Every structure is written in C-alpha cells, then in structure tokens.
Amino acid sequence: MAGIKVFGHPASTATRRVLIALHEKNLDFEFVHIELKDGEHKKEPFIFRNPFGKVPAFEDGDFKLFESRAITQYIAHFYSDKGNQLVSLGSKDIAGIAMGIEIESHEFDPVGSKLVWEQVLKPLYGMTTDKTVVEEEEAKLAKVLDVYEHRLGESKYLASDKFTLVDLHTIPVIQYLLGTPTKKLFDERPHVSAWVADITSRPSAQKVL
C-alpha cells in the first residue's frame, strides 16, 4: 500500500482528476511538484515518466503510469475495496461507464479546457482572453450540457444512480468554470446545476482547491 506517488501540478486539471480519485479512496500518497512554468514537464527526468511531456505521471510501488483517465481507472479497480466505489462492473454498467468516460473525454473536456485556458490561465500568464473563442466554445458547451441535462433528468449521476468516475472526471474543469461567466451555462439548467452542487461539494473535490 505504501509508495503511491503523483508527479504533477496542484492547479492542473488533469493532476486534480487523479488527486480527487485518491481522496475518494482515502489513500496516502506523496505529491511531487512539477514546475510547469519552468518547463520541467518537458525535460529530464520527468520526460522519462511521460514521453509526451504532460502532467500527471503516477507510480504505485514499481508500477508506472500516465494519462489521468488511465490512472483514475487503475485506482478505481485496484483499490476497489477501499473508500468510495468509483466504477461498477455489471456488463450494462460497463457500457454506461465506458460511454460516459468517452463523452467527457471527447465532447466535454476539449471545450471546457479551452474555456479554462482562455478565461483562467491566459490572464495568469499576462495574456488577453479572446472573447470570440469564448463565445464559440460556450455555444459548444451549451450543446453538451443540454445532453447532460437530459441524462440527469433520468439518472441522479451521469452513468448511474451512484457517483462514478464519469462524474469525477468533470470536476476539475467545472471547478474552474464556476469562477468565470461560463458559470451561467451550468446555473440555467436545473438538473445540471443540482448535480454540479452535489459533486463539487464532495470532500475529495474540496481538498484539491
């Protein structure tokens, strides 16, 4: 059980995805800070952990992994007897969870991350938010949230009536967007709004802020 390490940055959405999963499971781990603004993620020794030069990277004893959604799934399965259940294994549930993970990964995250970049990160780096991009991406996000709104009208959480990785994966991007004008897109959809309030108030989500 000893020897879990996360190499990342505390503000990175992908790093937070992994940290939230570890907190859900009440697991101890060591956090190794990778200084992104110094390009540490693009140089040795980090580049040996992830040749694609992105945070986070992960270690559990001798076992090494990268890609946040692969890490969260490993944590969910390997530590399935610890803390909160994050996946369920009936074949219909596998279908719903696999599809939910893909939807977050291909439809929600690309758009959400662009909005975080424009409105939260660019200002931090002294760059100007491009309002045209924000408008375009908000239009796309609205369509995704309409699908989520419909789904959450039928089900308490995205994949089932229980909180799973599908919901967890959205938390870091949502947390940032709630501090921007984009928040209105979540507020104006009642089921999405209730779900956002629920998942962001989980202790694991609070711990990464």
Place this chain on the structure above:
Amino acid sequence: MDCLQMVFKLFPNWKREAEVKKLGYKVHGDPFSTNTRRVLAVLHEKRLSYEPITVKLQTGEHKTEPFLSLNPFGQVPVFEDGSVKLYESRAITQYIAYVHSSRGTQLLNLRSHETMATLTMWMEIEAHQFDPPASKLTWEQVIKPIYGLETDQTIVKENEAILEKVLNIYEKRLEESRFLACNSFTLVDLHHLPNIQYLLGTPTKKLFEKRSKVRKWVDEITSREAWKMACDQEKSWFNKPRN
C-alpha cells in the same frame, strides 16, 4: 449451379441471420467512416454477427431526428445490444471486448490490474495524442476531396509535424514491445487502424515508412483478416446500398 452449391453459398448468410436474430446486434453507421470501421473491426475479430444500418452522412441524416434520439451528439456509429444503445466507438469496442472476452481474438490484457491499466493508458494515448493529428490529416487529404473540397496544405504540414513526434515515441515503444500495450495485438492497436489505413493512401504514408519498427507494426496490424473484412464493404456491410 446445383442445389448443393446453392446451399453452401447461402449457408453463411443463414448462419449469420440466425445469430443476428439471437444476439440482436445492430450497427448504425457508414462502412467508410473511420469510427464505424473501428467497431466493425472488433465485431470481426470476435466473429460476431450484426445488422448493419446505413446512416446517410452525405445528406446529414446523422444531424437530424430520428438519428439524434440514438446519439444526441449526431455522430456515427451507434451500437444496439437489445435495449442498450451505445455510442462513442471506443466505448463500443471496449464493451464488446469485455462482454465477449472469452471469444475470438483476445483484445484485452486482463492478467492483472497493472496490465489492464497499461492497456488503458495506451488507449488514452491513441485517443488524445495520435487521433487528433491523424484524423485531421485523414479529413484534409481523404474526406475533403470526396466532398469536392480543397486540401489545406498548411494544416497537413502542421499535423504531420505533430504526428511525427507521436510516432517517434511509438518507435521507441515498439523496440521494447511487439505491439503497443504488450506483446500481443489488443484494442490499442485496433483503435489506430481506421486512420492508419486511410493515411497509407496519402503522402503521410512516409511518416510510417521511415520508422522501421512502426512500419513493421503497421504492416502487421493492417494485414489482419478481421481488419481486411471490416474494410470490405461486401463482407462488412452485406452489400447494403449506401444511398
């Protein structure tokens, strides 16, 4: 043709129709779509029968009802397993690979949590690092010309540069491992096939050919029987008309 010959010719169809009825699998898509082919590849690796249902992409059928009730994101393919309707090709392939894990080609690496996590990691790499430049290159060089649109060579150049970096990492990986996730063919390699197949018919082909391990891997995965069947419209889409 005598009676016996006729029966032997019809038998595979009857057998298939019986299985289709029993399993009730349906694939809504287009036999030339990369995402649809990803799913067909798995069905053929598992020797599973299914009913193909054409969605007319050229007339925008996927962006209107009733298709939107199947996939509100308006994309093919959609897979039906009885009452379960699934979309996102990589969710469909994983579902089929799990449910039928004891049948046909083994496409997962279920030996341990670590081997499965490594496989999941490489599936993420294909989806987040390989697919973005590869699918843009397929779009520009293969699909746009079909619709009478002009290839944007700047976009091609930019994305080839990105793809080169990814393939350098693949080249290193394939020095240590026969396939990407482990020493046997898995979903990870399969997920790459649709874009690779199209790109082999474009100048981007050279990026795969100039890296010896990548070239060998590409040769091996594209020559699989199941993949060839997935690309053969007669065998995979049962000669149902596209329009």
